[in-house]
Amino acid sequence: MKRIIGATLFGLGILSLLLAMALAWVIVPSQRKVPLDLVPPDVVVETANASFVQAKMLPNGTPQVVVENAGLRSTTGIKPDFKAAAELGGDTIIWNVYHSTNRIDTGEMINSAESRVALDRASGAAVPWAGQCHTETQAPCTPGDVAFAGQLYLFPFGTEKRAYQYWDSTLGKPLPIAYQATEEYNGLSTYRFQQQIPDQPADMNAETLAGLLGFLAPGATSGTISYRATRTLWVEPETGAIVGYREQQHRELVPDVGQPVVIFDADLQYDQATLDAVRKEAESGLALLNLLGFWVPLGLAILGLVLVSAGVLLSRAAGPRGGHRADETTRPLPTPVPS
CATH class of the missing domain: 2.40.128 (Lipocalin)
Incomplete structure (x- = not known):
């Protein structure tokens, strides 16, 4: 079970990293x-x-x-x-x-x-x-x-x-x-x-x-x-x-x-009314660009790294495929009976 959860977390982490890169380098610049x-x-x-x-x-x-x-x-x-x-x-x-x-x-x-x-x-x-x-x-x-x-x-x-x-x-x-x-x-x-x-x-x-x-x-x-x-x-x-x-x-x-x-x-x-209006419009556009172009990708990248790390740790904790086998116990040799 740990191995399955670990693989799932690892996959979600990779997906988050890819989405972060796509937002920062492809989607937001194109928009x-x-x-x-x-x-x-x-x-x-x-x-x-x-x-x-x-x-x-x-x-x-x-x-x-x-x-x-x-x-x-x-x-x-x-x-x-x-x-x-x-x-x-x-x-x-x-x-x-x-x-x-x-x-x-x-x-x-x-x-x-x-x-x-x-x-x-x-x-x-x-x-x-x-x-x-x-x-x-x-x-x-x-x-x-x-x-x-x-x-x-x-x-x-x-x-x-x-x-x-x-x-x-x-x-x-x-x-x-x-x-x-x-x-x-x-x-x-x-x-x-x-x-x-x-x-x-x-x-x-x-x-x-x-x-x-x-x-x-x-x-x-x-x-x-x-x-x-x-x-x-x-x-x-x-x-x-x-x-x-x-x-x-x-x-x-x-x-x-x-x-x-x-x-x-x-x-x-x-005039002052125009200064206020154009500043508000610029601040709104700048905030949206920063959110989608920096903060959201950064959050997704951090989440992706955490998920990848968690997935790797869980997979390692699960041990080798087939589970752990107990060590065999050596049976004592039979004691010879005096004739």
Whole structure:
């Protein structure tokens, strides 16, 4: 009986060790992906003081375009499109992204935008998709009018200490964002990345540019937009979650006559509600990865070693096959009888 129990314990121990290795090296790494049912929290960046162009209609019906100074709040909301993602297989998610910027003091909308983007579930980077689109008008965005690339809202699971490509919406292309340091931020150990975009021309549609010149640079017949920006991101490396964000952006209208006019200048950062929400989401993902990728395999490995050891000891205690045989007793020789 001991031999049977020992063999059973030994087999269970080996099974536990194999399951531990499979979890740690195969199952969990293969599942380091954005959940298909994930609905990210709304993200808000704001600043107490910014310079920006505001276009509005006066009570008498006259249009007005002026440079204002006030606090700004930009909100980004994401709604996953599960049906469209299902058509692309299990490795891609489709997000409908809604963005609006409002004055903090009056609540007036300054601008809005809408996008559709396909993202790789493991790397977080944009992937080619015919349905990608972006619009900053009231009209629905037209599929295929943009080619998103690089990181937009997520970094890879297991983010590395290296440069990545990060999307710049003003220039409409990805640019390098460099790893700078490892530091504590928002209660988490993070990698800090920074993207620096030096002064350069930025495209603007001819109608909008003509409108700006007409209101802000009377007498000018042409002009360009000068743009520069610095973005700093704090990324929780295991989950790829962006838990901190700062964007310093400056844009100027440069007419062919007269002085440049600042049309946007702001230093935007996550508000406290966003900091709390993204930290909670990152902590939840990190805890699950640690549980399934380390603690459960460790527990199974320890259990497996204990069972294997117990099985070996019981098998040895059972002795050789056939059981123990008692030593034979030597019979005394018969005593001879005298004749």
